[in-house]
Amino acid sequence: MNHLIVELSKYLLIVMMICYVFCNFYYFSKKTERGRNYVVNLQIFFMLFIHFLGFLILYLNTENLLMLLFYAMQLAFFVAYLFIYPEIYRRANRQLVVNSALLMAVGLIMQTRLEGELAFRQLILILVAAGASLLIPLVISHGKQVLYRCTWLYGAAGLLALCVVFVGGDVEYGAKLSVKIGGISMQLSEFVKITYVFFVAGMLQKSQSFGRVFLTSVVAAAHVLLLVLSKDLGAALIFYVAYVLIIYVATEKLRYVTAGVGMGVFASVAAWQLFGHVQVRVAAWLDPWADITGSGWQIAQSLFAVGSGKWLGSGLYQGMPYKIPVPSKDFIFSAIAEEMGAIFAIGMILVCLGTLISFLWISTWMKQVFLKIVAFGLAAVYGVQVFLNIGGVLKLLPSTGITLPFVSYGGSSVLSTFILFGVMQGLYIMKQKEDEKVE
């Protein structure tokens, strides 16, 4: 009997994901607030059902009562998050709320399957981060008079943080990613992503003249250089690509983009020439099989997982995602692909895309230059990060060692993603308020 339930749940999980993704895009076609609310309510139902099915399978496989307790804790959080948050912020974009909940729920299911203790810590981190970021929409809508004045503070803070990591960072998997502050390991580049976007927005709000762009580019390049020196190539790439896109939107000039891409290519070749670790990464990407026991091991294991999962997945606990080194962080997507299948995993990609489109949509509504660039910049950071992470684990791109927002394990990643979503919510809420005033 258990077997039958587990197997049926596996397929039901996929069906629910398809329904969820459908609603995620159907939402955009709804013009009225009522219609949208209706679609989001459906999404909430599907999201909670996916979460339930995931833990049902986990429980039936392990028959561990702790699973039920853990599920209850998560459910309490999700219900609170999904229903109380829109109460506090009446004008919040509920679709962003449910999308973030879905990403976290799938992340928690997979992390629980991989390592229960880690998943528990992740839940604590989520609770802390959700609480800490609760005020951010308020800060955005009431503090924007202050926020747009602190340009150099953002720049200085970002560069300082990256310098701290470069000088005193702990080396993890060959790269300096984090520093210990008061006993807590922080991956500062996750937060610098946000100050960096604020800095660029602050710089370009007054004018988009050549001198201004040049000055901004110098500071942006300093960010990227520090990241490359710390071997945090993923973050370096996000900063660079997001910057080029921001410049395009802010200046509306294609020639800056051309120059930016040209310099990027030049810098990449230079980095490849200068840094051994870049060469290793590229070699492992081009042919992981040549050094499968060494530099190619992680990506090879990831491809084994994705390939074994096929379209329907092996089912939770039926695959071997634990063969991938540190599966719950950067390679969580491969683990999901193996056990929950490609259809489900592609659903995850589409949820991320839907979220990104919402972000971009919000940025089109912003009238003020500063806020527009902030909204677009954060959207670009999010989109590039998702693309690099999933492209990396599928070997479409070199693996760069960055997290999948809200899905991967990691406190800094969770907190910075909450901040990012919080800022976007703040902008959305502000816009809604303005619209209401006009009406």
Next chain:
Amino acid sequence: MKRLSRSRSGNSNKKKRNVGKRKYGRSPNRQILHATYLFVLMFCVLIGYYGYFLVAKSDEVVHNPYNVARIEKEAERVMRGSILSEQGDVLAMTRRDEEGEESRYYPYGNLFAHTVGYSTRGTTGVESAANGHLVHCSSTVLDQIYNELMGQKNEGDNVIVTLDPELQQILDEAMEGYTGAAVVLEPSTGKVLAMTSTPDFDPNFINETYEVIIADDSNTNLLNKAAQGLYSPGSTFKLLTLLEYIREHPITWENFSYQCNGSIRAGGVDVSCSGGTAHGTVDAKRALELSCNGAFIEMGMTLDKKAFAETCELAGFNKPLSFELPSRASSFKLSWISSDFDTAQTVFGQGETEVTPLHNAMITAAIANGGVMCSPYIISGVETAQGEELEQFASPGSVRIMTEEEAALIGSMMEGVVNNGTGGSVKSDSYQAAAKTGSAEFDSESETHAWLVGYAPADRPSVAVSIVLEKAGSGGDNAGPIAKKIFDAKCR
């Protein structure tokens, strides 16, 4: 994006004042739209690549030796598929008793010991070469879902082999009592119709007998000598010597003449013809028919050794065969620095030349096939457990090793071997066979290895054989009758 354009036009002045900050004269939403398109494109590429990877590349990636844990886990969830002949005979299957205990069963016992192999103590033969297919289920998704829901194992794919049980039976019965190996090929395709190596074993009992077999170093039961045994080719090699001679003397070869008095002195030693027989005056054709060593030494000493080595290497010497089962490469060691002794020995098939029965069959099949040598293959297809065809395989490649004219010429001389020479034992009234015998010396005290290579029917060859019998004596007398039974079966 309707909303987008609305918001662009609906720029109210009131709001501008409220915020009081610098704004764009013209909203850069067009650029944001471009960026949106770019992101949508990027994500579509991501999803497209994912699908492409699953459809086109994942099978190869997953069957990596470093992924053995997952392969084994998948195998546990699949009931190993059957191995079938093209006619549908079951050569290997998995049986399940009432308690659900599975066992592998080989209905033909010893018959396919070396070709089909076994999977109960490691894997060998086709069981090893096609392992990925046998443990992989390609039934429809619905069937698989049904099986999973019912808690049943999925059925692995079936593998079809080129082997013909009827022919294999005839061959094995004829080989009874001999130690050796034989290969039967279809010349035009490279299909392995039968392959045997004696002594053999019963794969049904490999777990019980394995320790006993390997305890004795001298026995070769487990070795597939048809593909892995290297033998001196003896007089069967004269086909290649003759080919090279005709190539180097395209006009004058017909004038070749040699007076045989039973022995010749070459490279410092006396070489006698088989049994010391004096063949009298022979031309090239007659020399092949009678397998006259003296005449071939006379021909061979004139050859350009470098060109001869090239001819042999094109015919497959000194490089691994492309074949699904383990095989060894034949070797030909003559070069421009070789001594007269080595040269003389090599040209009539002694010396350091070594060949596998499989490779000798391939050369013979090439002559039968107008000069084109097809690489042999044994796995011809894969189908689902329900019998739906999934894949078909053909020869992995072919190479022209001689011109059509050369093949026809040598073939006609091989018919002469059957009609008027050493190959009389394969002569039949109902079809014309072509053959070359060999009796390879490997040490001076034992009997020679008996060889026979040949094909039939000569006008439209459907079968080529290569047989070697260890220490059996003359090729014509011992290997000939075995070849004749194969020819009879295929040329009725």
